[in-house]
Amino acid sequence: MTSMNNGPQPIGNLLSRLEETHAVYRKTLEAAALPGESIRDTEERLRAEHEAVRPPQYGVTPPKPPVLAKTVMRCPLESDRQPDFFVPGLYDVATKDNRSLMDVAVYRLSKRDKRACEMIRYDLPSGYVEVTAGRYGMASVWDYDIVLMMVSHLTESMNLFKAGRGQMPGRKFAPHTSDIAKFCRRGDGGRQTDDIEAALDRLQGTIIKSVREIPSRNGKRNVREVESEGLIGLYRVVSRTDTGKVSSVEITAPDWIYREVTSGAKPDVLTVHRDYFLIESGLGRFVYRLARRAAGKTDAKWAFKTIYEHSGSAGPFNKFCFTLRKIIKANELPEYTLQEEAGQKGPLLVMRHKDVPDELLEPVTGS
Structure with missing residues (x-):
């Protein structure tokens, strides 16, 4: 005689199953994580990638993706x-x-x-x-x-x-x-x-x-x-x-x-x-290190072209400038504010320490 098991399940069994399911899900996220990416970041990235490739239903206009603020820092x-x-x-x-x-x-x-x-x-x-x-x-x-x-x-x-x-x-x-x-x-x-x-x-x-x-x-x-x-x-x-x-x-x-x-x-x-480790962009990390070295507690100006040459970038200069301008627009690096300025031979990056009043800053041009 076959026993029926449609009644209420013991809470211990349900919790055990939930824990097993969560453990499998976490292992899947850990395997898919990119270098420096948290579990939460991985989950959000995979969800966004899934939504991007999912085909729209017939006769239904897919909703526009939400406009997210550009950021170069990940959450702790x-x-x-x-x-x-x-x-x-x-x-x-x-x-x-x-x-x-x-x-x-x-x-x-x-x-x-x-x-x-x-x-x-x-x-x-x-x-x-x-x-x-x-x-x-x-x-x-x-x-x-x-x-x-x-x-x-x-x-x-x-x-x-x-x-x-x-x-x-x-x-x-x-x-x-x-x-x-x-x-x-x-x-x-x-x-x-x-x-x-x-x-x-x-x-x-x-x-x-x-x-x-x-x-x-x-x-x-x-x-x-x-x-x-x-x-x-x-x-x-x-x-x-x-x-x-x-x-x-x-x-x-x-x-x-x-x-x-x-x-x-x-x-x-x-x-x-310590927030240096939260900078997601490789170029963002290099710009922070450059600012720490060149600007210190004041400010410094470096040409986009010089930063490109010192970064070892293998891509074209115009793509490098595009990425650098995104970092400048986000302006999220620890300790320093970033600003683009026109120079005689091309654009300049102005790196200023946040704790120094503007009236005390003296422009220092990098090589």
Whole structure:
């Protein structure tokens, strides 16, 4: 005799089914997430893509899509808005960036174009810089977040050492993947964890070659100084979870970063606003770093053409200008306001710190 099961179901079974369905749905979103994209962002993007490709019903005029405000910043994660003040973590230190590399892009700004085995060259007044990518692809500006974390903790450790509150920092840095996700203000799903190992491959395979002409002591002829090293040194996966996911890693700081942070009376680094990690656009991130380096606490002006040349962009100049003007129109970057101004040889980008009154600003023209 077959039993009928049409009556009320136990609430425990229903909750269990709902939890299983939610877990499957979340895994689907994590698998589809783009680098730096939160679960909420992924859900909204997939819904918009579905609406865009769904065919209209016969005889029914499809509604016009809503007009959304242009933005270059993503919303912070819910866990990021409510930090646990009782559990200090690696992500609590201020974000630092290497000053010498803030006005040229030593990474790609595109999420899609991997630029494997390609090279970018920047001609500078005292020499040039070459960025060469390995077979895994060129490191992206989002991969570089791991370098920012490494520089930040190396700087913090060096400050503690100078204050007599710690030992001289070594070159090895061993964060947990959850610390990396928290520091970079990303989600900590499975897709994000898998991306960390791939990011380390690209960072290690992206080589920075610096060539400088230095005046000799006798003044007769210049000395050519050449240095070539990856964005990171060696790395290894220290541990994995029961499901095979990367749990913690060990990264060796390259000599050029370790030397610039630990040698000298003051590390050659600048503090970066924590909302930098919420900037979605690769070019937006580069513009913020440029403003932080060139404008500082005042203002600076750089030609669109010069920014294009320093960004390593592989696209045409007119498309670059279109993207840059969208960032200027949104005007959402942390700490700085952006404005376009006409110049004698083309448009200029004016970058101004938000905390300085207009009457105290003196125009400073970038190279």
